[in-house]
Amino acid sequence: MQYQMNEFLFSMILTELEDAVGKENCSTRTIDKVTHSVDYYWLSRMWADRGCRMPEADIIVCPKDATEVSKVVKIANYYKLPITTWGAGGGTQGGAIPVAGGILLDTKRMNKIYEVNTEGMYIECGTGAIYKHIEWAANEVGKATMHYPSSLTCSTVGGFLAHRGIGVVSTKYGKIDDMVLQMEVVLPNGDIINTSSAPKHAAGPDLNQIFIGSEGALGIITKAQIRIFDQPEERRFRGFLFHDMSSAFKAARELLQKFKPSVMRLYDPAETASLIKKIVGVERDGAFMNVAYEGVREMVEVEEKILLETFKKYGAEDMGSEYGKKWWDEKITFFYPGHMMDIPQMFGTMDTIAPYGKIEEIYWAMKEAIETNFPQAKFIAHFSHWYEWGAMVYDRFIIDGKDVPQDPVEALRLHQAVWTCGVRAALAHGGVVNDHHGVGIKLGRLMKEQYGPAMQVFEGLKKQLDPNGIMNPFKLGI
Amino acid sequence: MNLSEKSKQHVDSCRFCWMCHHICPIGNATGHERSTARARALGISLVNRNAIDLSEIMDNIYECCTCGACVHTCVTGWDPVMFTKETRLQAALEGKLPSYINTLVDNCLDKGNAYGKTEICEKLAEAAKAHAKKTDTLLLLGTDARYMVCEQAVKAIRVLEKANVEFSVLADEPASGAQLDFLIGAADEAKQQMAAAADVMNAYDTVVIYDPNDAKVIKRIYKEYGVDVSAKTVTFTSYVAELIKNGDLKTTNTEKTVVYQDPYQLSRDLEETEEPREIIKAFATLNEMLLNRDETVWAGNLLMAEYMPAVMNEVAARRIFNAKSIGATALVTACVSEYASLKKAEQTDVEILSIEDLILG
Numbered sequence: 103m104q105y106q107m108n109e110f111l112f113s114m115i116l117t118e119l120e121d122a123v124g125k126e127n128c129s130t131r132t133i134d135k136v137t138h139s140v141d142y143y144w145l146s147r148m149w150a151d152r153g154c155r156m157p158e159a160d161i162i163v164c165p166k167d168a169t170e171v172s173k174v175v176k177i178a179n180y181y182k183l184p185i186t187t188w189g190a191g192g193g194t195q196g197g198a199i200p201v202a203g204g205i206l207l208d209t210k211r212m213n214k215i216y217e218v219n220t221e222g223m224y225i226e227c228g229t230g231a232i233y234k235h236i237e238w239a240a241n242e243v244g245k246a247t248m249h250y251p252s253s254l255t256c257s258t259v260g261g262f263l264a265h266r267g268i269g270v271v272s273t274k275y276g277k278i279d280d281m282v283l284q285m286e287v288v289l290p291n292g293d294i295i296n297t298s299s300a301p302k303h304a305a306g307p308d309l310n311q312i313f314i315g316s317e318g319a320l321g322i323i324t325k326a327q328i329r330i331f332d333q334p335e336e337r338r339f340r341g342f343l344f345h346d347m348s349s350a351f352k353a354a355r356e357l358l359q360k361f362k363p364s365v366m367r368l369y370d371p372a373e374t375a376s377l378i379k380k381i382v383g384v385e386r387d388g389a390f391m392n393v394a395y396e397g398v399r400e401m402v403e404v405e406e407k408i409l410l411e412t413f414k415k416y417g418a419e420d421m422g423s424e425y426g427k428k429w430w431d432e433k434i435t436f437f438y439p440g441h442m443m444d445i446p447q448m449f450g451t452m453d454t455i456a457p458y459g460k461i462e463e464i465y466w467a468m469k470e471a472i473e474t475n476f477p478q479a480k481f482i483a484h485f486s487h488w489y490e491w492g493a494m495v496y497d498r499f500i501i502d503g504k505d506v507p508q509d510p511v512e513a514l515r516l517h518q519a520v521w522t523c524g525v526r527a528a529l530a531h532g533g534v535v536n537d538h539h540g541v542g543i544k545l546g547r548l549m550k551e552q553y554g555p556a557m558q559v560f561e562g563l564k565k566q567l568d569p570n571g572i573m574n575p576f577k578l579g580i
Numbered sequence: 581m582n583l584s585e586k587s588k589q590h591v592d593s594c595r596f597c598w599m600c601h602h603i604c605p606i607g608n609a610t611g612h613e614r615s616t617a618r619a620r621a622l623g624i625s626l627v628n629r630n631a632i633d634l635s636e637i638m639d640n641i642y643e644c645c646t647c648g649a650c651v652h653t654c655v656t657g658w659d660p661v662m663f664t665k666e667t668r669l670q671a672a673l674e675g676k677l678p679s680y681i682n683t684l685v686d687n688c689l690d691k692g693n694a695y696g697k698t699e700i701c702e703k704l705a706e707a708a709k710a711h712a713k714k715t716d717t718l719l720l721l722g723t724d725a726r727y728m729v730c731e732q733a734v735k736a737i738r739v740l741e742k743a744n745v746e747f748s749v750l751a752d753e754p755a756s757g758a759q760l761d762f763l764i765g766a767a768d769e770a771k772q773q774m775a776a777a778a779d780v781m782n783a784y785d786t787v788v789i790y791d792p793n794d795a796k797v798i799k800r801i802y803k804e805y806g807v808d809v810s811a812k813t814v815t816f817t818s819y820v821a822e823l824i825k826n827g828d829l830k831t832t833n834t835e836k837t838v839v840y841q842d843p844y845q846l847s848r849d850l851e852e853t854e855e856p857r858e859i860i861k862a863f864a865t866l867n868e869m870l871l872n873r874d875e876t877v878w879a880g881n882l883l884m885a886e887y888m889p890a891v892m893n894e895v896a897a898r899r900i901f902n903a904k905s906i907g908a909t910a911l912v913t914a915c916v917s918e919y920a921s922l923k924k925a926e927q928t929d930v931e932i933l934s935i936e937d938l939i940l941g
Contacts, residue, residue, distance in 0.1 A: 126890070132636040134612070136626055137619040140596070147596045150622065153629030164611055191613060192598045211611030230611060234602040242870055242905055255653075256598030439593035440656040 115181055119163050122173035127164040127211065134162045138188055138206045143196035143544060144450055145514055151445045152510040156199060159186065159206030166211045167228065168286055168294045168324040175322070176292035178205050178572050186574050187318035189261030190232060192253045194451065195542025197265060197317045202575045209260050212324055215239050224283050224327040229260030236328060245330040248275035252437040260323050265540030266315040270433055271364040273488045275331060277538065279314045286325035287313050290568035312563065317540055318574040320567050334396035337364070338406060339426025342418040344389040347462060353416035355458050358490045360412065361405050365394035366488045373482040381432050381441065382425050392426045446503025448517060452524040454533035455494035464531045465495050471527035476520055478505040487537070494537040499524065522548070541578045549579030581627050581634060581670050587663040588628065594621035594658050600650035605878045606643055609894040614640050617650040617660035624667055635676045641667050642681055643888065646762060647844045647878040669765035680887045685763050692755040693723040694763070694883055701730035707737045708749040717747040718784040722791030723755055725916045728882050732916050735936035736790045739820060743829040747788065754780050758797040759883060766805060774807045781811045790816045792915045796845035815846060817914050817935060821855035824862050831862040834941060838864045838933065839908040841899060841922070842876035843915035856914045856935060863938045869902050877902065879913070880921030896925035903930055912938055
């Protein structure tokens with residue numbers, strides 16, 4: 103805990119929490135503490151790999167609904183205990199790690215699916231629901247959530263909302279922040295509020311968008327209405343090979359003025375030669391791009407014609423549907439151990455986003471910054487989420503295990519340095535701190551560099567809503 | 581901890597991988613992060629690195645039902661069940677089993693069943709007595725049916741009687757070793773129990789195995805442990821399906837519409853998915869739940885109910901919810917232990933039936 107606590111007071115608090123959520127949903131066991139101390143963040147994994155124990159919560163609670171969350175938050179506020187919210191632990195930014203100890207609130211008991219509404223086209227569920235489970239619920243009535251990130255099976259609805267996640271068909275269907283109607287939120291003082299009943303309105307600022315991306319620092323989202331969609335009559339794929347990245351950007355920008363494909367993924371030559379070769383089987387020099395387009399069959403026909411004509415203008419080689427289909431089938435395979443980077447390697451994804459005039463420049467600037475300052479690092483990238491106005495770059499650095507210090511503090515120092523270098527390069531060329539993984543403890547220090555005086559808006563919200571500063575301390579840079 | 585190199589490799593792969601987070605029936609029922617393959621792997625890896633003690637993770641190691649859903653869903657073939665079972669064995673060897681597991685193990689060794697039972701119910705004893713004579717075919721009822729769900733064991737006997745099969749039932753049936761295998765893995769005691777059971781089975785031409793859990797262990801695990809069974813071993817469901825196909829077992833339309841709960845031992849381990857469906861279709865109209873066949877979701881068992889009954893109830897209730905989600909009013913299972921688990925969580929709007937219930941009407 104943040105301050106020294108005697109056994110007597112600790113036991114008192116524990117009994118209060120047990121009273122709030124039930125004894126069986128309140129734990130001080132070692133296995134629960136260590137399990138909630140390591141998420142997908144490389145530093146936490148490295149720390150555990152070196153046989154060190156990460157900072158742990160003192161008490162883990164698993165409330166079943168907003169009422170129980172409210173009770174927990176009130177207890178935490180009274181005793182001024184840190185409270186860190188945990189979804190499923192699939193985050194890469196250390197957002198769910200209880201670095202300050204105190205209470206860890208695991209949301210997964212809040213996994214109830216309250217309603218599958220095919221008229222309003224949404225599913226109302228607890229935010230502890232694993233997203234794949236609401237996809238199954240949608241599938242049972244012939245619908246789909248159209249939110250298909252690689253972490254679909256291992257992240258909760260709340261986790262995606264808290265870190266502004268995104269899925270592979272985002273170009274057509276949108277990001278998680280486009281997929282929410284109404285939300286229920288427990289404020290740091292324990293009040294339970296609902297955001298507006300419709301997400302588009304003129305009733306002041308959008309409450310949804312204040313809490314989406316707030317990473318548990320402003321409140322705890324406990325329930326959400328998540329949009330569902332009709333299954334497309336047809337989904338087609340087309341793979342292309344571009345000679346250079348510039349042509350690909352121009353082609354993509356022009357295409358998006360005409361229609362919105364569901365999937366657009368452009369791999370730089372380094373990633374084409376590594377991951378795409380390994381998983382999809384493309385063994386060619388150049389930049390591979392996969393495009394999927396879907397919906398009503400007649401419209402898909404027209405879209406295919408437009409796609410082929412547009413990309414031909416920019417010299418893209420049409421590779422047919424085989425590679426694209428293969429990519430779709432294997433899209434999650436990339437992320438399993440054995441295919442994905444893993445310890446002893448050091449690696450990270452420094453995703454950022456910018457308008458078309460800047461995104462390619464950012465890619466080259468980040469590549470140069472990383473490769474120049476850290477010659478032991480390999481830099482690969484793909485561009486996976488596209489808009490009419492711009493795109494995001496999913497750029498990764500990878501350092502071989504032999505070049506990673508064994509000493510955990512030295513490894514931490516190197517990791518921090520690479521990240522700071524890469525993200526600063528992005529910021530300097532018009533990018534943002536992150537596109538869809540969030541900020542967490544990993545990037546908090548860089549938030550002020552991006553926002554400057556605008557940070558006072560976030561800080562003001564934090565101060566007003568959470569005056570005791572108990573909600574997920576040291577995250578989000580506030 | 582003295583794990584095999586293969587297990588260590590799997591532990592270190594799974595400890596930081598979340599991809600099967602959605603599929604664990606225990607994790608989904610409890611909502612607890614520790615009830616995941618990655619949490620177990622992380623715990624074991626920290627024991628291997630001397631960061632925590634083995635005794636601190638053993639409760640969690642016994643929260644795994646070994647249903648293999650995580651193994652099945654892993655595209656790269658990592659096997660959390662393997663390292664979980666090896667850890668159980670290691671804890672047994674190091675004397676670090678939780679006391680409630682020790683009790684179950686002792687019961688298996690002393691009384692042949694984890695529940696510590698010494699008598700079977702009168703009805704079963706009577707039904708078995710009628711088949712005491714040695715024939716070519718043995719109906720192996722299994723520990724759960726004999727001691728805990730004896731009315732279903734009697735029904736299994738009645739089904740074969742209805743088809744006029746000549747078969748034997750043993751008054752003192754040996755334990756298959758399935759419970760010890762679950763509790764302490766490849767321990768010598770488990771292998772000895774299996775070998776003794778094999779000796780008994782080998783006196784018959786055919787052994788019809790009623791409990792899918794026994795079937796999995798006898799048909800798969802025995803081979804892994806070097807225990808030979810020369811008798812032909814068949815699952816109860818495949819045997820009954822054959823009786824129907826040959827016209828030996830008469831069928832009637834019950835007018836019921838049901839869904840089928842695939843026991844993972846049949847669908848994933850023995851790849852038997854269609855035989856039970858053939859039986860059901862002979863008596864009722866069959867609909868499918870979203871997660872069926874080798875994607876089935878386990879619905880609880882009797883052994884784990886001995887030490888985590890509330891969780892078993894929740895596991896079963898969630899599977900009944902799956903059935904309700906598609907409008908089912910009756911759920912049929914072919915596993916006696918799952919039947920007992922589901923029956924305990926039965927809700928008024930979904931009837932729980934065994935295959936035998938359906939056949940006997």
